[in-house]
Amino acid sequence: MNRIFRRGLLSLLVVAAVVLSNGPRPHAQDSSSGGDALHKPFDEVLDLYVRDGLVYYLALRSDRGKLDRYIASLGSQATATAYPGWTRDEQAAFWINAYNAFVLRTVIDQYPIRGRAKEYPSASIRQIPGAFERLTHRAAGRSVTLDTIDKMILPEFKDPRLHLALGRGAIGSPRLRSEAFTGQRLEAQLKSVETECPTRSECIIVDTTTNRIAVTSVVGWHEGEFVTNYGNSGKRFTSRSPVERAVLAFIEPNLFATEREFLDKDQFRVTYSDFNWELNDLTGRSR
Incomplete structure (x- = not known):
């Protein structure tokens, strides 16, 4: 009887070990x-x-x-x-x-x-x-x-x-x-980032009063990548530098109609914004 009990117990332990190892x-x-x-x-x-x-x-x-x-x-x-x-x-x-x-x-x-x-x-x-x-x-x-x-x-x-x-x-x-x-x-998500960029002053400022487009320094830090991806988009702004053409090709599809009309005149300068390194801390700010 003890031998049968021990044999059954051993079988249960083996099955349990297999289940646990595959669990x-x-x-x-x-x-x-x-x-x-x-x-x-x-x-x-x-x-x-x-x-x-x-x-x-x-x-x-x-x-x-x-x-x-x-x-x-x-x-x-x-x-x-x-x-x-x-x-x-x-x-x-x-x-x-x-x-x-x-x-x-x-x-x-x-x-x-x-x-x-x-x-x-x-x-x-x-x-x-x-x-x-x-x-x-x-x-x-x-x-x-x-x-x-x-x-x-x-x-x-x-x-x-x-x-x-x-x-x-x-x-x-x-x-x-x-x-x-x-x-x-x-x-x-990246399309949302791309669409949102021209709507936020931290990313793009289209200033029609001073004929200036200010672009986030992040683009400047990665100019080569933007030129590779956007520098040959269309035949517009051919007199401008590859960097400027890339920036304009990136932002133009998501600009307001009045801003696109401003671009059509092609009488603006493109600059990089000074990057604001103030901490993006919401603590203590009023919503």
């Missing part, structure tokens, strides 16, 4: 079931703490657990293993989200920021030494800085709109969205 592994599955699944926690963080491109940094600093766990998942071995199998759009969305998450962490690690560098506002991410070029982060098996993502990784995707999706922790940056980017929706 779900939540952490690995979240990262490998497609790149988009990884970003749900970040989507929740952005939805809660970001309004019209501004961030409740004080509240986020006090409740940073979800952000920190998300950032840890970006640098996990499971993510590094899964990344090569993602679609190109999933990979691009990953790097946009990683950049934006790293910016948020960089700010709240030092918040409230009160720096002394005279060339920047006292409350500015630029007051954090090495915020863009030296502080390192782990993502997809790599050690990266913010500049690494912006200047080396994103250009590989050959879509300059990606740079306009980055929230640089500054008022002058294109608007930080209240949602995470995903591979499945990337084109629609």
Whole structure:
């Protein structure tokens, strides 16, 4: 009897071991079931703490657990293993989200920021030494800085709109969205970024009184990519430089009718706006 009991118990243990070994592994599955699944926690963080491109940094600093766990998942071995199998759009969305998450962490690690560098506002991410070029982060098996993502990784995707999706922790940056980017929706999200740009003074100013079009410095930082993608769009403005033609081709489809009429006269100059590095902090602001 004891022998039969022991034999039955052993069989049950073997079956249980097989079931457990083939059962779900939540952490690995979240990262490998497609790149988009990884970003749900970040989507929740952005939805809660970001309004019209501004961030409740004080509240986020006090409740940073979800952000920190998300950032840890970006640098996990499971993510590094899964990344090569993602679609190109999933990979691009990953790097946009990683950049934006790293910016948020960089700010709240030092918040409230009160720096002394005279060339920047006292409350500015630029007051954090090495915020863009030296502080390192782990993502997809790599050690990266913010500049690494912006200047080396994103250009590989050959879509300059990606740079306009980055929230640089500054008022002058294109608007930080209240949602995470995903591979499945990337084109629609980037189209929204493209459409919105000419409607926001941080991105484009069409000044008909001074015959000037002021463009965000972000375009200037990535001139080559914009020229490659937009410099040969149509036969308009042929007397202008490749950079100006690219800028105009990028913004014109989304301008108001009166602004397009202003462009038709071709009597304006194109300049880059001074970038406003004031922290995009919603804490204490009136809505």
